[in-house]
Each structure stands twice: as C-alpha cells, then as structure tokens.
Amino acid sequence: MLHEIDTVLSDFDGTLVEISIDFAQMRRGVTSLGLEYGVSSGSGLYVLESLEDIFGKLLRQDGNKAKEFRQRAEKLIVDIEMEATAGSRTMPGADKALRELKDRGIKVGIVTRNCRSAVMKVMEMADLAHDLLLTRDDVEKVKPDPQHLLDALSLLNSKPEKAVMVGDHPMDILAGKRAGMKTAAVLTSKSSEDFEEVAPDVILTGIACLLEML
Numbered sequence: 170m171l172h173e174i175d176t177v178l179s180d181f182d183g184t185l186v187e188i189s190i191d192f193a194q195m196r197r198g199v200t201s202l203g204l205e206y207g208v209s210s211g212s213g214l215y216v217l218e219s220l221e222d223i224f225g226k227l228l229r230q231d232g233n234k235a236k237e238f239r240q241r242a243e244k245l246i247v248d249i250e251m252e253a254t255a256g257s258r259t260m261p262g263a264d265k266a267l268r269e270l271k272d273r274g275i276k277v278g279i280v281t282r283n284c285r286s287a288v289m290k291v292m293e294m295a296d297l298a299h300d301l302l303l304t305r306d307d308v309e310k311v312k313p314d315p316q317h318l319l320d321a322l323s324l325l326n327s328k329p330e331k332a333v334m335v336g337d338h339p340m341d342i343l344a345g346k347r348a349g350m351k352t353a354a355v356l357t358s359k360s361s362e363d364f365e366e367v368a369p370d371v372i373l374t375g376i377a378c379l380l381e382m383l
Contacts, residue, residue: 171351171371171382176327177270178318178350180336181281183358184376185263186291188283190253192216198245199223206238215340216246217282217311250287257291260357262377267298269380276300278321280334282311301325313340315347322348335376342367353379 182188195216203209203223208230210219220242227235270277278301281288285304303321310316322332334345335353342364345352354361354369361372371382 171333171353171379173331174275174333174351174383176276176278176322176325176332177379178278178280178321178332178334178345179267179376180312180334180338180341181279181288181291182283183337184260184335184341184355185267185279185297186257186259186295187357188250188253188257188287188291191249195246195249198249199242202238202242202245203227206234217305220246247284247286250284251290254287254290257294259295259297260375262375264296264298266377266380270383271298271300273383275383276325276327278303278325280312280317280321281305312336312344313347315344315349318344318348318350322350333370333379335373335379339364339367342369345369353382 179185199216199220200210206227208223208226210222214222224235224239227238267277277299279299280303282305285306288304301321301324303317305311308317308320318334322329329349333351333353334341335355336342337355337358342352342354352369353371353373354364355373355375357375364372373379
C-alpha cells in the first residue's frame with residue numbers, strides 16, 4: 170500500500186519519543202491569561218490555536234496588550250514543554266527504524282508542533298537519524314495545516330505523492346492528507362477508533378512497523 174515512497178515525515182512527541190507534556194495545564198494557563206485581559210478563546214481549540222484566537226481578539230482591541238499576552242502565553246507553553254523533557258524516552262524501535270530508513274536511501278523529516286528548544290533537549294539523549302527537523306518555531310503554519318508538511322517536503326526536494334506522513338494523532342493524518350501524502354497512524358497514544366474519521370492509509374502499532382510496509 171505504501172509503494173514507491175522515498176520520503177518519510179514523522180511527528181515527534183508520541184511517535185518517536187514519549188514526552189509527558191501536561192497539555193491540560195497548558196490549556197488552563199493560556200485560558201487564564203486570556204481572561205486576565207478580558208478575552209476568552211473559542212471552544213474545542215488546541216492550545217496553540219487557542220493562543221492565536223485570543224491574540225487575534227486582543228489585537229483588534231489593543232496591540233500592546235496583544236503582544237504582552239503572546240509573550241506570556243508562549244513562555245508558559247515553552248516552560249511546560251521544557252520541564253517535560255526531563256522524563257522523555259525514545260519510543261521502542263524508533264531509533265533503529267529511522268536508521269534503517271536512512272540506510273535504504275529514504276529521506277527522513279521530523280515535523281512537530283513542539284518548540285525547537287524542547288526538541289533539541291530531547292535530541293541530546295535520543296539517537297534519531299533524520300535529514301530535516303521543522304518545529305513550530307521554524308514555520309509560519311503548523312499541523313494540521315498542510316503547509317508545515319509542504320515546507321518540509323520542499324526543503325527535502327520531495328514530492329507529496331512519494332511521501333508518507335506518520336503520526337500518533339488524527340491531526341497528523343489530516344495534515345498528511347491535505348498535503349497529498351500517504352498517511353500512517355501509530356497507536357502509541359490512541360486507539361484505531363480515534364482515527365476512523367480521518368481514515369489513514371495504514372495503521373501501525375509503532376513506527377518500527379513502517380519498515381514492513383515500504
């Protein structure tokens with residue numbers, strides 16, 4: 170099903186490494202900061218999207234307050250991400266899988282909504298072979314916007330139809346489909362039922378199983 174693939178783009182947190190980031194704490198923190206400025210975010214948004222929603226509303230009211238909010242909210246998020254790196258570990262078989270992909274001549278890119286400082290901290294202990302890393306600090310638009318993936322493919326000189334996006338969250342699959350890529354869901358943090366709506370091309374127990382599909 171995943172034939173003629175020459176590029177693999179992979180999510181980071183939850184796919185290649187396990188990082189116990191407290192996203193609930195992030196949401197509460199960003200929400201509380203917004204309320205300090207008299208603004209609430211739309212319901213059902215992810216943390217980064219909630220931040221942008223509040224920032225946009227504040228920007229229409231007071232540019233200085235909007236800038237101050239963004240600085241405080243981004244620091245809060247980064248602090249939580251950095252704290253979580255202390256207990257991080259590589260997912261079983263992830264390091265060997267990436268090395269074998271590279272040995273086969275397949276290009277490997279890592280695309281993540283995490284900040285670069287946290288990712289690089291984890292990389293100090295994780296032996297994850299890759300050709301490209303694009304964190305949220307490196308792009309204008311992050312997953313599930315396909316531009317995050319398209320930027321990576323462009324830098325790798327790869328075509329979407331010959332690439333596969335691998336991730337542990339439905340947003341990874343959605344981004345891959347929007348970018349015109351094949352998609353592979355890994356069941357490291359969610360069940361197969363969680364991916365029914367986005368319908369990935371393949372479902373794997375972990376990224377190491379990808380090798381059998383190529």
